[in-house]
Amino acid sequence: HSGTGYSPNELMMGRRLRAPNELLWASGVTQVGVFAEYHRALVRNMATATEAAKKALVKDQLRRATYYDRQVRAHNEFAVGDSVNYETGP
Known part of the structure; x- marks a missing residue:
């Protein structure tokens, strides 16, 4: 805000957000009962x-978890006696 002088919404959407009370004022709601509803x-x-x-x-x-698990498990199945490469620390 302070760097650009605009809110993130103004920069992204091209307009500023309107608060519910501004919407009420624009629509002409002036009675308390109408406002409460x-x-x-x-x-x-x-x-x-x-x-929702x-x-x-x-x-x-x-x-996403199902897809990830399917991809990871497909590449990490080893049988006894399989040759594997692994790295050790420095």
């Missing part, structure tokens, strides 16, 4: 998005 819906939606992201991350980690 908006806030509850926002929190609910954020929790849903977070949960966690599930997707776990699924992706399992997929």
